[in-house]
Amino acid sequence: MSARRPLPRWADVALLPAINLALAFLVSGLVVLLVGENPFHAIQVIIYGAFGYGDGFGYTLYYTTNFVFTGLAVAVAAHAGLFNIGGDGQAYVAGLGAVVVALALDQTHWLIAMPAAVIAAAAVGGFWAFIPGWLQAKRGSHVVITTIMFNFIAAALMVYMVNRVLKPASTMAPESATIDVAGRVPQLRQFFSFFGYSPVNLSIVIAVLALIGVYILIWHTKFGYAMRVLGANPTASRYAGISNSRMIMITMTISGALAGMVAINEVMGVQNRLVLDFVAGAGFVGIAVALMGRNHPIGIALAALLFGALYQGGQELQFVIPGITREMIVVIQALVILFTGAMEGLFRPSLERAFMLLTPEQKAEAIAVSTAKSES
């Protein structure tokens, strides 16, 4: 197998993920078939629900916004060889920063409140990821385990903060005071009536800026280069004079800050208050998004849109086909992670072999190799 050569770039970037995605959908289709429903009808419902009309499309974009942030969070960490599984917790605690600033600046203007809240949410989310980064860099504890633990610590912390600190005396429900005026991020429907009542808001602009920002950071800055060197080979990066521990801490902080942007979309754009569990697993969707998007902003944007559409379409699904609940979407999500992430080795070898036989010179080489093998 020494003659194994890497796949052409387009196959690595597009073909292999497409095959894995197709497999994930195929298995999901089989599950739908198993419960006695028609998978093609289900796909039709999902596509119409996600793109067919203004409200639906608006919801799709609203979900997409969240998944862009968490996908980028996972991707940035992945470029430095870190697996940030704590996006959920980071986004959750970032809600504290967002809600405190939004409530404090509620009487000003959204042009003041929103940037301030972005900074606050990024700072809190970043801090929640910095600690695991610091522990990995300085104390050698595995960042995966620590971020898992931090998800649970965040959940306990937020229940306490919401119930004991943020909840006004007048409300019974576990939620913060309502953001009324300037702390609300403007909705896109205020500008385009096309979006109906859907909650897609200006946070999506931040998401686009984040995509561009991450692209520049990773491929066009010295820092991004150092990050990728660290991810590819920590020993080499150390010999190149890069401080690995510093890189790990900064990268994790950036990752957490990106996850924290979910809080802007949810707290200031949709709920207008801090509610329990507002992240609703978006951090874990980010893992699927980053895997599918190959950690590249363009891929992440497309994958986030796909999952946004699945989430919105999945909501419709349970109304149109009562036999299928929206948990089907979680199943699809899991299968995507399984096939594009963990079982990537399923098709890669055979695809590599297929490509070797594709061009004449490569074929000749392959034959030469196999002859040499059989002779030896």
Add this chain to the structure above:
Amino acid sequence: MDLAVILSILDATIRLSTPLLLACLAGMYSERAGLFDIGLEGKMLAAAFAAGAVAAISGSAWLGLMAGMVVSLGTSLLQGVAAISLKGNQLIAGVAINMLAAGMTTFLGQTWFHQGGRTPPLGEGGRFETITLPFANELAGVPILGPIYADLISGHYILVYIAFIMVAVTWFVLFRTRFGLRLRAVGENPKAVDTAGISVVKLRYQAVIITGLLCGLAGAYFSIAQGSGFGNNMTAGKGYIALAALIFAKWKPVPAMFTCLLFGFLDALQIRLQSAELFGIEVPVQAIQALPYVLTVVLLAGFIGKAVGPKAGGVPYTKER
């Protein structure tokens, strides 16, 4: 606090520790063999659902238990194929398994039983009964020792006793058998094991099988012993606490038992208390809930002792060509 209160908290501790302990021991086999397993939660959840569903349909707790173990085994093997044969990322495989179980159990539960993801409540025989140990009733009158024996040690589900027996069995298997030695070697230095002519892949699959079976016991405990029927997301993150306990116990069976008892005790405490006073400062119940995770982070960071896992953990083994 009088003896009755203490006994009732300790009794709850044992009941709540049992699934942690089973899952923790399950994870020990995989991780000792060099496979990171963050999919304990998913395997337990899948098993809990299968056990609850089959017990509800068949009316037999034992059939439910078997179903739970079979499904957990299948889930574990799926994870194993990804992590061992396909040399995929073990952590990502674990995440996928957890998500798959969370989605599938709710989805199938709703589709099959139409009770919002729950399985039907179990009737007589569908659920394990508690076992009264011999002479428990006769000895209950004996001061102090009597209630301890009758209330604390006697009167649990059979899975509770299996869990604690498994601690001794696991210790024996890991540290006193040839299989255990090889298993531990595979987690530390798979190349050496391979050089000695022992199949790394086979050993790792054996570990994955044991992990699956034990997770099946842990999952079944939720739905057909402690609870009566499966409920949405029934394991509620216990798989992660078991993982934390495994690290806290430094991958050793007897410390694992004590860690699980400690974490179970914290759980029992937070259910009983809404908040506690400690040195005049009010300790919120959420702090008690977060304590197992905080303790694990602190331990991992090496502030109190040092937890160093099996050296080859997380690395797929590639035989040299």
